[in-house]
Amino acid sequence: xxxxxxxxGYKGFAVFLLVQVAVLVSVLFLPREQAxxxxxxxxxxIVLCLALFLLTLYPWLAIPAIIVTTALDSAGRVSQTTxxxxxxxxxxLSFILLFIALASHIFLQKRRxxxxxxxxxxxxxxxxxxxxxxxxxxxxxxxxxxxxxxVFLSLFLYMTQVLIDSRRVLNLTIVSLGVVLASASxxxxxxxISEQFYLPASVVSSVGANTPRASGTYxxxxxxxxxxxxxxxxxxGIFLVPKLRWWKRxxxxxxxxxxxxxxxxxxxxxNWIALFVGGVVLLFxxxxxxxxxxxxxxxxxxxxxIKNYVSFAEYIFERFYSIFSLFVEFGADSRxxxxxxxxxxxxxxxxxxxxxxLGVGWRAFPVVFEDYKPEGFPHWLPTxxxxxLFATIIAELGIVGMLAAIWIVWRILAFALKHIKHMQDExxxxxxxxxxxxFVTFQVSLTFTGEFANNFLWMFTGIMFAVPMxxxxxxxx
Numbered sequence: 001x002x003x004x005x006x007x008x009g010y011k012g013f014a015v016f017l018l019v020q021v022a023v024l025v026s027v028l029f030l031p032r033e034q035a036x037x038x039x040x041x042x043x044x045x046i047v048l049c050l051a052l053f054l055l056t057l058y059p060w061l062a063i064p065a066i067i068v069t070t071a072l073d074s075a076g077r078v079s080q081t082t083x084x085x086x087x088x089x090x091x092x093l094s095f096i097l098l099f100i101a102l103a104s105h106i107f108l109q110k111r112r113x114x115x116x117x118x119x120x121x122x123x124x125x126x127x128x129x130x131x132x133x134x135x136x137x138x139x140x141x142x143x144x145x146x147x148x149x150x151v152f153l154s155l156f157l158y159m160t161q162v163l164i165d166s167r168r169v170l171n172l173t174i175v176s177l178g179v180v181l182a183s184a185s186x187x188x189x190x191x192x193i194s195e196q197f198y199l200p201a202s203v204v205s206s207v208g209a210n211t212p213r214a215s216g217t218y219x220x221x222x223x224x225x226x227x228x229x230x231x232x233x234x235x236x237g238i239f240l241v242p243k244l245r246w247w248k249r250x251x252x253x254x255x256x257x258x259x260x261x262x263x264x265x266x267x268x269x270x271n272w273i274a275l276f277v278g279g280v281v282l283l284f285x286x287x288x289x290x291x292x293x294x295x296x297x298x299x300x301x302x303x304x305x306i307k308n309y310v311s312f313a314e315y316i317f318e319r320f321y322s323i324f325s326l327f328v329e330f331g332a333d334s335r336x337x338x339x340x341x342x343x344x345x346x347x348x349x350x351x352x353x354x355x356x357x358l359g360v361g362w363r364a365f366p367v368v369f370e371d372y373k374p375e376g377f378p379h380w381l382p383t384x385x386x387x388x389l390f391a392t393i394i395a396e397l398g399i400v401g402m403l404a405a406i407w408i409v410w411r412i413l414a415f416a417l418k419h420i421k422h423m424q425d426e427x428x429x430x431x432x433x434x435x436x437x438x439f440v441t442f443q444v445s446l447t448f449t450g451e452f453a454n455n456f457l458w459m460f461t462g463i464m465f466a467v468p469m470x471x472x473x474x475x476x477x
Contacts, residue, residue: 055101056108060169062098064176069094070455071180071227072217086145091455095156102159117158118415118465122407127151129401130362137361137396138368146363146453153458160462167470170431173463174238181231182255185262188214188224192265214265223454225268226445229275230438230456232259233282237434240286242426264306267319270448278441285420285433336378341387341448347372348391352398359398389446412439412461419468428471435464 055061069090117123130147137143164170191214218224238244239252263271283289306316322338350372351360360368366384386392394402416436423429442457451457 052097052101055097056104059098059101059105060163060172062094062101063163063169063173065094066091066098066459067173067176067180070459071184095152098159098163099155102163115161115465115469117161119408119411122404122411123154126397126401126404126408127154129358129397129404133358133362133364133397133401137364139361139363139366143361143363149453153453153455156455157458157462157465160459161465164463164466165470165473170463170467170470174234174431177231178235178252178255181228181235182258184216184224185228185255185258188216188262188265189258191216213267214262216262221266222268222270222449223451225263225266225271226274226442226449226451226454227456228259228263228266229271229278229445230441230460232256232263232275233278233437233441234434234460235259236279237282237286237430237437240282240288240433241430264316267316269319269323271445272320273323273448274441274444277444278437281440282434282437285436286430339376340378340383343374343377344369344386345388345391346374348386348388348395350374351395355395355398357398358400359394359396362396364396365392385450387448387450389450389452392450392452409443412464416464423468423471425471425474428467432464432467435460435467439464 072090127147127150130150134140134143134147164173213221215221215224216227218227235252235255239249239256263275279295280289280292283291303317347369348365351365351368354360365386369384369386386395390402390405393405397404413436416432416439420429420432420436423432438460442454442460446452
């Protein structure tokens with residue numbers, strides 16, 4: 001970069017003087033309003049050019065923007081409708097910016113070698129099944145948009161793997177996630193206190209609940225719960241790093257505590273379960289399963305505190321108890337949400353039986369559901385989306401698509417566990433263990449939410465592939 005400045009020499013200084021003269025002339029001779037608009041526009045152009053220049057040199061600077069715009073979800077929409085019928089969000093703009101910056105950086109560096117994508121074969125097979133199904137899907141327009149979204153998310157996964165090439169970039173990612181987790185959690189608490197929720201009381205009551213649910217900036221409290229659960233685990237994994245400085249532990253503990261409070265008030269039972277399973281995986285792989293005893297004690301203390309000081313504590317306990325009473329109360333109006341999930345899975349299996357090889361077509365489930373709806377399904381529920389990803393895949397892509405999906409999961413876990421076994425760096429090993437716990441948490445959550453196109457799922461998987469490479473770069477032997 002110093003060479004670029006030296007090569008500019010007097011020409012660069014002359015340009016600087018011309019800019020100063022132009023600003024002076026604008027202020028002295030143009031009307032005030034026009035001068036302000038002109039200077040503001042010029043300043044914006046300069047800032048954008050400078051940002052693009054810096055991103056070309058350091059594309060990892062886009063990571064905070066990617067994380068923030070993903071966490072904003074529905075609140076980050078730039079345009080509600082487009083010609084394709086989909087909204088434009090801040091994540092879309094950040095993704096395009098990152099793609100341009102990374103491509104320019106690679107071009108300027110004349111880079112020729114890239115890390116392998118471990119799931120290339122099963123991912124190509126899965127996307128191939130999806131592409132073929134577009135030819136017979138009864139929901140073709142939406143299926144086509146969804147297909148390209150998965151393609152771009154696959155590219156996002158690999159871009160993340162390429163982007164995280166140093167500890168500095170990894171640390172920036174962790175800090176960004178921690179800040180966003182704490183901020184989103186504070187917003188969720190504010191929603192409860194101010195009673196400004198995503199779901200109005202009338203909608204909540206119609207699905208058998210008794211109180212609205214905090215959803216942060218997300219359009220759905222369950223998806224918000226998934227965001228909280230996986231980021232809590234990530235911070236917990238870093239917290240378990242040996243010899244971590246006390247102030248870092250304190251900040252991590254603060255983010256984890258805020259996240260847990262927010263997760264409770266989402267009333268997302270699926271993510272309560274997912275976090276528990278992921279936590280057990282985290283402690284087991286870290287060799288600290290004994291800590292589960294202390295977590296249990298803290299949980300019991302929290303229950304006593306909630307019982308005495310939280311006005312809706314009774315509903316929290318009812319919600320928690322309902323996890324274990326599904327089959328006893330199956331079919332009851334108060335269990336409409338859980339009952340519907342079971343019926344969706346049954347309908348998906350019926351679709352598979354009639355179209356076993358390649359399924360009914362991508363995104364066909366909500367369209368053909370009426371033909372496969374089990375008797376007893378709550379007819380007054382408006383949704384027709386399967387909340388179980390695996391039921392969706394086997395119904396829409398058949399046995400071939402299901403085998404491809406299982407292959408992807410197996411390859412990811414096999415890659416991660418293999419590297420955890422041989423990693424010597426305590427910090428990177430802890431990060432890798434946290435990422436495995438997060439991946440398992442996503443699988444549990446997807447059993448109840450079906451949010452396959454979750455940006456964080458693909459981003460965390462890309463980070464998982466990148467982390468072992470960091471240790472190999474530092475110790476090539």
